Amino acid sequence: MSRKKPSGPRMTIPTQLVLRTLLAEPTKEMYGLEICAGAGLPSGTIHPILARLEGLGWLESRWEDIKPEDEGRPRRRYYQLTTDGAESARTALAQATTQLPAILGGTLRPALRPAGGTA
Amino acid sequence: MATTVISAVFAVMTVALAAVGYRQAERARRSAREELSRRRIEQELRLSEFSRPLKPGESIPPSELAAAHNIRVHMQVEVKVTRPARSRSAIGLAEFAASVLPASDRDRYAEEFRAELQDLAQSGAGHPRQLLYGLRQIRGILQMRYALRSPRRKSATP
Numbered sequence: 001m002s003r004k005k006p007s008g009p010r011m012t013i014p015t016q017l018v019l020r021t022l023l024a025e026p027t028k029e030m031y032g033l034e035i036c037a038g039a040g041l042p043s044g045t046i047h048p049i050l051a052r053l054e055g056l057g058w059l060e061s062r063w064e065d066i067k068p069e070d071e072g073r074p075r076r077r078y079y080q081l082t083t084d085g086a087e088s089a090r091t092a093l094a095q096a097t098t099q100l101p102a103i104l105g106g107t108l109r110p111a112l113r114p115a116g117g118t119a
Numbered sequence: 120m121a122t123t124v125i126s127a128v129f130a131v132m133t134v135a136l137a138a139v140g141y142r143q144a145e146r147a148r149r150s151a152r153e154e155l156s157r158r159r160i161e162q163e164l165r166l167s168e169f170s171r172p173l174k175p176g177e178s179i180p181p182s183e184l185a186a187a188h189n190i191r192v193h194m195q196v197e198v199k200v201t202r203p204a205r206s207r208s209a210i211g212l213a214e215f216a217a218s219v220l221p222a223s224d225r226d227r228y229a230e231e232f233r234a235e236l237q238d239l240a241q242s243g244a245g246h247p248r249q250l251l252y253g254l255r256q257i258r259g260i261l262q263m264r265y266a267l268r269s270p271r272r273k274s275a276t277p
Contacts, residue, residue: 031235031238032235033235033238033239043235043255043256044254044256047228047231047256047259047263048259048262049266051224051266055266055267073234073237074230074233074234074237075234076231076235076238077230077234
C-alpha cells in the first residue's frame with residue numbers, strides 16, 4: 001500500500017503565515033522584508049519558504065525595475081502569487097491540519113486570520 | 120557542571136553587554152535624527168528667504184545664488200553623514216550564506232540579501248540588527264539550499 005505524496009509544500013506555521021500574508025493582497029508584489037513584516041517572521045525564515053513556493057510554481061518573482069548605479073542601491077526582488085498558486089494556497093490553507101489560531105492563541109493580526117476562524 | 124555554569128554566566132554577560140551597547144547606539148541615533156531635523160528646519164527657513172518672486176527681466180543676484188547653492192550642498196552632505204551605513208560584517212555574512220547555495224542561484228540571492236540589508240539600513244537599523252539579519256540568513260541557508268535543489272522544483276527564474 002503506497003501513501004500518496006502531497007503535491008504542495010509542508011504547511012508549517014511559517015509557511016501558512018507567509019501564504020496568508022501574500023493572500024491578503026494577492027495582486028500586490030512584495031519584497032522579502034515586506035513579507036517578513038507582514039507575517040511577523042524573522043528574515044532568515046522566509047527565504048527558504050519563498051524558494052520552495054517559487055519552485056512549485058505558486059509564486060513568481062522579478063527584479064525591481066531600476067538601475068542600481070543610478071539609485072545607489074541594489075535591486076529588490078519582488079514576489080507575487082501566480083493565479084494557480086493563489087488558488088492552491090487557499091485550498092492548502094483550508095486543508096492544513098495545523099490550525100494557526102489554536103497554536104498562536106488567537107494573537108494573529110486580523111488580516112492573517114483564516115476566514116471563519118475563531119481567533 | 121562547572122563548565123555549564125561558566126558557559127551560562129558567559130552567555131548572560133554577552134547578552135547583557137549587547138543589550139547595553141544596543142541601547143546606547145539607539146540613543147545616539149535618536150539624538151542624531153533630532154539634531155538633523157532641527158537643522159533641516161533651520162535651513163529650510165533660510166532657503167525660503169530666496170524664494171521671493173522675481174520681477175520680469177530680473178536675475179538672481181550671484182551672491183544669493185551662491186548662498187542657496189552652499190546651503191543645498193551642506194544639506195546633502197549632512198543627510199549622507201547621518202544615514203546609517205550598511206554593516207560590512209553583515210554584508211559579509213549574507214554573502215557567505217549565498218555562497219552556500221547552488222551556483223545558479225548564488226548571485227541572485229547575494230543581490231537580494233544586499234538589497235534587504237540596504238533597506239534595513241535605510242529604515243534606521245543599526246549594526247547589531249544588520250548582523251542579526253546576516254546570522255539569520257546563515258541559520259536558514261541549508262534549508263534554502265535543500266529547497267533550491269529539490270527535484271520538485273520547477274522553474275524558479277534566477
